[in-house]
Amino acid sequence: MWSVSAAPAxxxxxxxxxALLTLVxxxxxxxxxxxxxxxxxxVRATLNEAQGWATLEVQDSGQGMTAERVNEGLGxxxxxxxxxxxxxxxxxxxxxxxxxxxxARIMIPSSREQAA
Structure with missing residues (x-):
């Protein structure tokens, strides 16, 4: 089962x-x-304009993170x-x-000014 919700903005x-494909x-x-x-x-994508952040999340209900899986891979x-x-x-x-x-959560500034 899967779902996707994204703010049109x-x-x-x-x-x-x-980037999202890697997380999925x-x-x-x-x-x-x-x-x-x-x-x-x-998969969720939200925008918090007041704080100036876009948040993209991929959440699974699988086996979870084990000690062996905590290490970050190449992707x-x-x-x-x-x-x-x-x-x-x-x-x-x-x-x-x-x-x-x-x-898995990606947070990025929603404006170029914040990224600098």
Whole structure:
């Protein structure tokens, strides 16, 4: 099962190609596939104009983060670097364990002025 919800105001947001795809693939390969019960992947994109942040989240209800899976792979490392190149040091990519599953969150400034 999967769902996608996105704020229409984010349609012009600059995002490195494949950034969300990497997070969704990780959710499926490392979260859903190993879980015998299966699971769900939810993709959300929101804009907080008052704080000046766009937030993109991929949450799965799979097996969650284990000690072996805490290490960052090449896909996440490349995505972090590409986010920094595009949005500066203000851009963030973080992983948070959930019960069950994992939440991957990208936060980027919604304006170029904030990125500087």
């Amino acid at each position: 984010l349609s012009e947001l600059a995002l490195p190609p494949g 693939e990780n959710a499926i390969v490392h979260g859903i596939e190993p879980a015998l019960r299966g699971g769900a992947v939810d 996440l490392s490349n995505t972090r670097n590409r986010l920094r190149q595009l949005h500066g040091e203000a851009a963030r990519l973080e992983l948070q364990p959930q019960d069950p599953g994992c939440l």
